[in-house]
Amino acid sequence: MKKILITVTLCMFAMQVMAQLERVEPSAVGMSAEKLKNADKIILESIERKEIPGAVLAVVRNGKMAYIKAYGNKQVYPNVVPMTENTVFDMASVSKSMSTAICAMILLEQGKIRLNDNVLLYIPAFKGWKNEKGRQTDIKIIDILTHTSGLPPYADVDSVKAKYGAPNRDGLIEHIATCKRDFAPKTNFQYSCLNFITLQRIIEKVSGQDLNVFAKKNIFDVLDMKHTDYNPSGETLALCAPTEKQADGSVLTGKVHDPLAGIMNDGISGNAGVFSNADDIAILAAALLNNGKSVLNDNRILSPLTVKLMRTVPESVKNFGRTPGWDIYSPYASNNGDLFGLNTFGHTGYTGTSLIIDPDTNTAVILLTNRVHPEDKGSVVRLRALVANAVAGAIENF
Numbered sequence: 001m002k003k004i005l006i007t008v009t010l011c012m013f014a015m016q017v018m019a020q021l022e023r024v025e026p027s028a029v030g031m032s033a034e035k036l037k038n039a040d041k042i043i044l045e046s047i048e049r050k051e052i053p054g055a056v057l058a059v060v061r062n063g064k065m066a067y068i069k070a071y072g073n074k075q076v077y078p079n080v081v082p083m084t085e086n087t088v089f090d091m092a093s094v095s096k097s098m099s100t101a102i103c104a105m106i107l108l109e110q111g112k113i114r115l116n117d118n119v120l121l122y123i124p125a126f127k128g129w130k131n132e133k134g135r136q137t138d139i140k141i142i143d144i145l146t147h148t149s150g151l152p153p154y155a156d157v158d159s160v161k162a163k164y165g166a167p168n169r170d171g172l173i174e175h176i177a178t179c180k181r182d183f184a185p186k187t188n189f190q191y192s193c194l195n196f197i198t199l200q201r202i203i204e205k206v207s208g209q210d211l212n213v214f215a216k217k218n219i220f221d222v223l224d225m226k227h228t229d230y231n232p233s234g235e236t237l238a239l240c241a242p243t244e245k246q247a248d249g250s251v252l253t254g255k256v257h258d259p260l261a262g263i264m265n266d267g268i269s270g271n272a273g274v275f276s277n278a279d280d281i282a283i284l285a286a287a288l289l290n291n292g293k294s295v296l297n298d299n300r301i302l303s304p305l306t307v308k309l310m311r312t313v314p315e316s317v318k319n320f321g322r323t324p325g326w327d328i329y330s331p332y333a334s335n336n337g338d339l340f341g342l343n344t345f346g347h348t349g350y351t352g353t354s355l356i357i358d359p360d361t362n363t364a365v366i367l368l369t370n371r372v373h374p375e376d377k378g379s380v381v382r383l384r385a386l387v388a389n390a391v392a393g394a395i396e397n398f
Contacts, residue, residue: 019224021065021282021295026394029061035394036067042386047072051378052352052369054083054241058278059391060364063286063295067391068278074241077251077374088227088239088277089368090257092349095274096196098284099215101145101325103203105306106218112206115142115324122202126177129184141202143185144195145324148317150181151194157259167266173201189320191332193260193271200270212268222299223287225280231255231267232275240275243351245374257351257372272349278366285357285364311345311359334381335367337388354384361398365391 026033036059043055054072058065068085075081091098107113118138120126128138129150143149155175164171176194183190200211207214212230220228227236232254242253254275256262261269286295288310292302302310313323321329326345328336335354336344340363346356352371357364367387371378 019226019283019296020279021060021063021286023065023068026059026061026066029064029066030395030397031059031061031066032394032396033067036391038393039067039387039390040069040071042383042390043071046380046383051383052371052380053373055367055369056083056085056087056089056278057368057387058282058366060282060285060289060366061395062362063290065279065282068282074370075251075373077242077245078249083241084239086227086239086277086279087241087368088232088236088275089241089353089370090243090252090272090349090351091274091276091353092256092258092272092351093193094347094349094353094355095272096270097325097347098276098281098355099219099274100196100199100203100211100270101310102219102301103207103211103215104141104145104199105302105310105324107203107206109303109306113141113202115140115145117141119144119198119202122205123173123177123198125174126198127181129181131184137184139181139185141199142314142316142324144198146189146314146317146320146322147191147195147330148186148189148320148322149192149195150183150185150188150190151176151192151198152179152182153190153192153194155179155194155260157263160260160264164264166263169201169265172197172260172264186316189317189322189330191330193258196270197260197265198270200265203270210268211270212273215274219284219301220280222301223280223283223294224296224299225276225283228274228276228280230273230275236275239277241370242373243370244372244376251374278368281355281366281368282364285355285366288357289359289362289364311343311357335384335388337385337392339389339392348384352378352380354380356388358392361392361395363391363395 059067070083240254242251258272261272291304341360344358352369
């Protein structure tokens with residue numbers, strides 16, 4: 001009996017170890033450890049300037065963890081708690097890419113939706129764009145994925161809450177379905193959280209499951225991302241970095257920072273709500289660099305053609321730089337830096353998170369900060385680009 005218990009324990013330990021990319025020296029994947037120290041210096045200087053309390057940087061190359069490091073503190077109020085490599089962050093809008101968009105692509109692969117479908121097929125009250133002559137142009141799924149739908153960037157939470165009560169997902173969708181459109185689909189670009197809340201409703205209606213359930217079953221569990229979820233609990237909650245200090249002196253921890261996601265959608269939202277850490281995001285990034293297949297096992301979340309679709313800007317919106325779910329060269333893509341190639345895709349999050357993936361060099365850069373802690377004052381726009389440049393500059397061969 002004792003031998004059986006030891007064997008089970010060892011197997012469980014092995015499984016825990018396997019749920020993590022192999023960690024190697026930078027030189028083993030063609031990178032300079034010395035030059036990666038430039039990224040350390042850049043991040044530490046940002047902490048000194050109080051732009052961020054701390055950070056975690058992870059660099060994935062050729063399916064392995066080439067670099068992972070924690071800096072500063074994950075909490076500075078009401079007491080100081082050091083940052084650790086396994087800290088879990090509120091991913092904010094990176095949720096759009098690493099969860100909502102991938103969920104939509106899974107349904108596309110299953111033949112349940114298509115990019116050219118009108119949104120009103122799934123949300124019957126969903127208005128299109130009406131021109132001065134009263135002619136309507138319907139908004140399609142591809143329009144909301146590429147932020148070319150014409151939907152407003154956000155919604156006034158107090159007004160929506162006053163009208164519908166909170167939380168109220170149906171009320172929020174009714175507001176989005178009927179609110180003013182700012183331009184005709186595909187004629188302009190406007191980044192909008194409402195696009196991905198709309199996509200959430202489509203995913204849930206087609207799959208018959210809440211977004212968090214569908215994402216966990218089809219992405220997070222498939223890739224063995226142990227500390228990735230909406231509304232974290234247990235060990236994942238205990239690892240969470242806090243975000244903004246509230247009016248009553250409390251600090252948001254493990255509760256999504258985004259107001260629409262937190263107040264109206266109760267933490268499960270297409271625009272925000274995922275919590276994750278560097279190791280888990282590295283597993284996802286490595287899978288996307290491996291054409292949708294995990295480098296740790298034989299599990300696959302997407303087909304190679306779907307991954308290619310997700311990192312390709314559609315011809316119809318070529319001027320705007322957004323793919324179905326990711327950013328390549330829109331005005332929001334400065335986190336790519338100056339050295340990574342034209343095929344680099346990624347996303348940022350309001351709380352201070354960032355993920356970029358360069359298929360040409362088989363490299364991903366994960367920079368996680370909680371810049372809104374304890375107050376929403378620090379900026380990481382320049383920091384992200386500087387770190388990306390330092391990592392790209394450390395690549396010596398490919």
